[in-house]
Amino acid sequence: MVDRGATPASGALPDDWPARPERCLALNHVGTFDWDLVSGRLHLDPVALGILGLPPGEFHGNVTDLAVRVPRADGARLDALVSRALKDGSESYGAYHRVRCPDGLRWAYTQGRIERDAAGRPCRILGILREANEELRLPDRPGESNGDRRHQTTVVETTTAALAHARTVQDVIDFFKDSRAVEHLGSDLLVLGLVESGRVHLVAEGPSEHFIPGTRYTRIDDDFPMSEVIRTMTPRFIESREEWARCYPWLWERIKGIGISSGAYLPLIAQARPIGALGLLYREARGFTRQERNLFIALSSSLAQSIARAMLFDQEHDLAEGLQQAMLPRRIPEVPGAQIAVRYRSARMGRDIGGDWYDVVPLPGGRVAAVIGDVQGHDTHASAVMGQLRIVLRAYAAEGHSPGTVMARASAFLHELDTDRFATCSYAEADLTTGSVQLVRAGHIDPLLRHADGTSRRLPVAGGLPLGLSAEFGRLDYPVTTVELEPGETLMMFTDGLVEQPGADLDEGIRQLAGLVQEGPEDPHDLADRLCEVVEERVGEDDMAILLLRRQGTVARPGGRLQQHIAPADPEALSAARHMIRTAVRAWGVRDRADDIELAADELATNALLHTDGAAVVTIRMVPGAGRRLRVEVEDRSSALPRRREPGESGVSGRGLLLVDRLADVWGVESRGSGKSVWCEFDLGPAPDDSGARRSP
Incomplete structure (x- = not known):
């Protein structure tokens, strides 16, 4: 019986037995490397340098020195593999790749072990590099190797993953225009063409400096490989320069100077019709194995689905945006x-239409109404509700109702539609001759005011419930806030898509907007375009509408009609009414009677609030006809008529109508349906431009 563990008696052991690891590795053509990730230094032993074909004097310890020895496609794949292993916590990695040697391309295998510090950060890679030609048995056709199959499979997986997030056709085109696309696809050059109106449009090529004149648009029946694969819907593989010159002489004469030797042209087919073609070009002559061809077909199928999905997204998005635009005013009237300036932009991340809208309504007496709003939801129902709501708001404004009444009636209308949608809205009625602006807000964002010097601020506007909800809960009172818009100032109204971003604070968004407005151009149209550019740079999930109203420098002229709604126990509304009257009187050039007019109007409003249960509406306007007469009216819902009484020496009330009687030239009371209107008029004398004519006998 033989003892297998015994030493042979016929001879002594070698002097170097057992052999050192370095000798074992060298005899089996296995080199080692040590890569310090902190400093970036790389050490290769002599065997590893020999496998890579690098003389010791040409290697200086930098990874970039290896670029000349590893084909670009293999290097990109190896870099991606190492990066993924470093990031996902892997302990090791291994990959087959090709190496450029004097006698041609040979296969090698690299394996590395990753060391990490106490915090888990990678700091060092220790590994081996060995020849792999013999184990893969590929002295003639490395394309048939397991390593190449792994490489081609990685190409399909990497490209599919990169295009998974492409939503639009432009996203797909941008991917192929990126210089890294050729690395993902493992080629040296690429071309992508899409079928448009019976022609092939070359939409991407890389690198761009290799574009061939005369190939941007080609016919499908032309003698080009891209046209051929679209026409036949079958791939075309070109394996040598001779085949290029024989089959496509015109094209070959223009590409032979850039060193192309082989290529694979793949049709992009979706729903049984060609939508384009992809060409992968290689500087080295190569044969395409059956395995490669099958993988390329799988790649083209995946690309075609991505492009078809992007085309469908673009079509639906264009249809939705077109329908939304049709619901908005065709033009904004000259005022x-x-x-x-108005702008609307649909959400980049959505393809449904929304309920954002704007409108501008010219009113008599140099006034204009500006509306902006947003119906809840992003679908055709929201758009339909928006269209109806825009029309009724326009109608109520044109009928001459006060801003608070316009909002209240619009809310009641939306509630009567029996829809589950509500809407936020801001309504502004501006008298451009006086600069007085009455603002009403229904659950909407406060507007901004940009001053003539460029500074901007948020306008706090008293608000009510969103339209529809206020009618449902019986809270139809909408307070009116009055502000003064000086010449050169701009009122900015917008929907929340301009300032809201997922995960961001609304106040911070408004502060950023105020900064953009302050830095932006003065012209409203240029400013609106600038804001749209900023919005389009980010990805959002909501539509956006903007309305900018800039008051130009004009000569004040009387003739306007201003109103202020005053709710019971609302001192701010009463103060706003005083401000409105003061602004109008100053703008209409009757400063000498300003105190009388303001005091009389205040007494009428206070009397209505004290002696009635409901709200009051204060109106100031010029009375048409000969001369200049200013009329102040206060309407309330009580049918009880006021009476003038003598308060006595110690009385604290009863002086209101007495003051009105003394200050105004005439006053009276008119019935208004279920309520009444108490009014007074002031004779302002002849207008300055016709005073001479009135003094003539």
């Missing part, structure tokens, strides 16, 4: 004394 004397104002510059108005």
